Amino acid sequence: MQPQPKLVIFDCDGVLVDSEPIANEVGAAWITELGWPMDGKEARARFLGLSDAAMFALVEQKIGRTITAEEIALNHVRLTARFEADLEAVPGVVLVVQALAARGFPMAVASSGEREKILTNLTQVGLLQFFGDQISSATEVAQAKPAPDVYLLAAQKAGFAPRDCLAIEDSPNGVLAAVRAGMQVIGFARETPASDLTAAGAHQVFETMAEVHEYLGHVL
Structure with a gap:
């Protein structure tokens, strides 16, 4: 017992x-720009419950290069703006x-x-x-x-x-x-x-x- x-x-x-619907939508758009096309539904299925570091590692493996600090910062700015508006x-x-x-x-x-x-x-x-x-x-x-x-x-x-x-x-x-x-x-x-x-x-x-x-x- x-x-x-x-x-x-x-x-x-x-x-x-x-937060997840917002994060999936914003993240999917960003990952698509990086070269791995996906929508929010696929982003949720692939990354739910993962840390940012684990998600970045999967994306880097898929696109075949390291994500730059500037690219990460861009996603952070977009996500923060959406959270402030809609969370x-x-x-x-x-x-x-x-x-x-x-x-x-x-x-x-x-x-x-x-x-x-x-x-x-x-x-x-x-x-x-x-x-x-x-x-x-x-x-x-x-x-x-x-x-x-x-x-x-x-x-x-x-x-x-x-x-x-x-x-x-x-x-x-x-x-x-x-x-x-x-x-x-x-x-x-x-x-x-x-x-x-x-x-x-x-x-x-x-x-x-x-x-x-x-x-x-x-x-x-």
């Missing part, structure tokens, strides 16, 4: 902030976070994104206040998801054993990372097929944050 969780760890993109919280997640905060329940973030981007995006959607300094980025660890490193770091920062943590993830790579860290995992199947998250090892899978909210009310 699994222990009652003492810490809830959220992935950021696609779980807290609805919102994932529907229903504010209620989930507010309910946990009202109970004083510990929460953290473990993301494949760069720390600066995580902080900026959470601030924009009004969620950073709920996590304080409990933010862990793949740039702080040796290996990004699907390695468990960022989840282990999040647990360590918060002072909890991995077995006492519950992760909420929307990508197979993220689920694998949390499972490999020894955590309980909720798969959030708003965009990703539920079967993919289950195959990666998610213990429960839900398609809406309303369902996640109800489940957490029972198990925490």
Whole structure:
């Protein structure tokens, strides 16, 4: 029998902030300009849950050259502008976070994104206040998801054993990372097929944050 969780760890993109449709659209256009034609749907399928470094490596392998710093900066500028204009919280997640905060329940973030981007995006959607300094980025660890490193770091920062943590993830790579860290995992199947998250090892899978909210009310 699994222990009652003492810490809830959220992935950021696609779980807290609805960034993935924007990132996929902007990223696909940029990668197409680099010489690998694709649309947002293909970008999501290929890169979901990967760190920027891992994505760049795949693109470089495909186009046969190194991506320049100027090209990376151009994508960053475009993405930042779109986020500032259009980024919102994932529907229903504010209620989930507010309910946990009202109970004083510990929460953290473990993301494949760069720390600066995580902080900026959470601030924009009004969620950073709920996590304080409990933010862990793949740039702080040796290996990004699907390695468990960022989840282990999040647990360590918060002072909890991995077995006492519950992760909420929307990508197979993220689920694998949390499972490999020894955590309980909720798969959030708003965009990703539920079967993919289950195959990666998610213990429960839900398609809406309303369902996640109800489940957490029972198990925490």
